Amino acid sequence: EIVLTQSPGTLSLSPGERATLSCRASQSVSSSHLAWYHHKHGQAPRLLIYGASSRATGIPDRFSGSGSGTDFTLTISRLEPEDFAVYYCQFYGNSPWTFGQGTKVEIK
Amino acid sequence: EVQLVESGGGLVQPGGSLRLSCAASGFAFSTYWMSWVRQAPGKGLEWVAKINPDGSEKDYVDSVKGRFTISRDNARNSLSLQMYSLRVEDTALYYCARQAGIHWGQGTLVTVSS
Numbered sequence: 755e756i757v758l759t760q761s762p763g764t765l766s767l768s769p770g771e772r773a774t775l776s777c778r779a780s781q782s783v784s785s786s787h788l789a790w791y792h793h794k795h796g797q798a799p800r801l802l803i804y805g806a807s808s809r810a811t812g813i814p815d816r817f818s819g820s821g822s823g824t825d826f827t828l829t830i831s832r833l834e835p836e837d838f839a840v841y842y843c844q845f846y847g848n849s850p851w852t853f854g855q856g857t858k859v860e861i862k
Numbered sequence: 863e864v865q866l867v868e869s870g871g872g873l874v875q876p877g878g879s880l881r882l883s884c885a886a887s888g889f890a891f892s893t894y895w896m897s898w899v900r901q902a903p904g905k906g907l908e909w910v911a912k913i914n915p916d917g918s919e920k921d922y923v924d925s926v927k928g929r930f931t932i933s934r935d936n937a938r939n940s941l942s943l944q945m946y947s948l949r950v951e952d953t954a955l956y957y958c959a960r961q962a963g964i965h966w967g968q969g970t971l972v973t974v975s976s
Contacts, residue, residue, distance in 0.1 A: 791907075791963060798957065798966035799899075799907065810964070842907050846962035849921045851897070851909040 756780055756845045760854035766862040773830040775857045777843035782823045787847035790819055790828045793856075794839045802841075803828060833859070864888040864965045866958045871970030878948050882970055884941040884958030892916075892936035895961045898943050900954035901969075910956070911943065926952075948974045 757780035767773055777788070785806035793799040801810040803819035806826055816831040830837055838861050843854040870882040882898070897912040911922045911932040920932050931944040941958055955969040 789963060793907070798968050799963060800966075801963050804964075840906075844907075844909075844962065849912070850923050851912070851962060853907040853909065856906045 755850055756783055756847075756852050758843050758845060758852055758854035760841075760843060760857045762857060763855075764858045764860060766860050767833055768862045769833050769835055771833050773828075773833055773837070773859055775828040775830075775841055775859075777821075777826040777828070777854050779824045779826070779845065783845055784847055785822050785826075787845055788819075788821070788826050789844045789846060790817075791842045791844065792837070792839050793842060799842070830859075864960065866960065866965060866967035868956065868958050868967045868970035871956065871972045873973045873975065874948055875976050876948060876950055876974055878974070880945045880948065880972060882943040882945070882956055882958075882972070884967060886939045886941065886958075886960075889960065889965075891939040896932075896934060896941045897959045897962060898932060898941075899957045899959055899963070899966075900952075900972075901957070902951070902954040905954075908954075909962075912962075913941070945972070948972075950974050 759778045761776045788806040790803040791799045802817050807819045818829045820827050840856045840858050842856050845852050865887045867885045874880050898910040913920050913932045917934050929947045933942045953974045957969045958967045
């Protein structure tokens with residue numbers, strides 16, 4: 755099973771600042787099978803990035819994904835008010851699919 | 863517009879059963895893998911089960927194997943999750959998702975408590 759560890763647990767930033775979120779896999783994974791999601795309480799999760807670096811339909815270009823092997827990064831270039839939420843990385847290759855524990859991006 | 867609408871959640875006693883449904887629209891349902899993902903109170907997301915387009919391949923997270931069954935009805939654009947021998951730790955908001963998470967429903971709440 756691929757275990758995904760996200761860091762930091764919480765990121766306290768101001769609107770307009772840059773956010774850098776990390777996702778580390780317990781073993782090397784194909785970049786094709788790494789995704790990032792945005793999740794606000796009471797709402798459905800929203801796919802941001804798939805294949806480690808491809809933006810999903812309708813996702814603004816302030817969101818970018820990078821990485822390979824065991825280390826992946828989600829970067830939000832300039833935080834907008836709607837970006838304050840919890841972010842999850844996900845492995846969706848061979849079963850079991852797994853999620854990281856999440857990084858909360860909160861307003862400082 | 864893609865829509866996924868879950869139903870069937872509720873309060874059930876430990877050891878009980880429940881069947882969740884997901885009504886899909888706005889895309890070619892019969893051509894996509896579908897999955898169930900849950901979120902326990904105060905916890906993160908956990909993948910539960912997945913099923914291939916024709917229903918011949920299914921897989922589950924270890925903690926639900928032998929207790930949950932995923933199925934689909936492509937004629938009705940419907941996905942189901944039959945849950946047996948429910949445990950307190952199965953309490954969660956259950957989401958239906960297209961493939962691994964391209965689109966999600968709003969979720970249906972399952973509470974297992976005596």
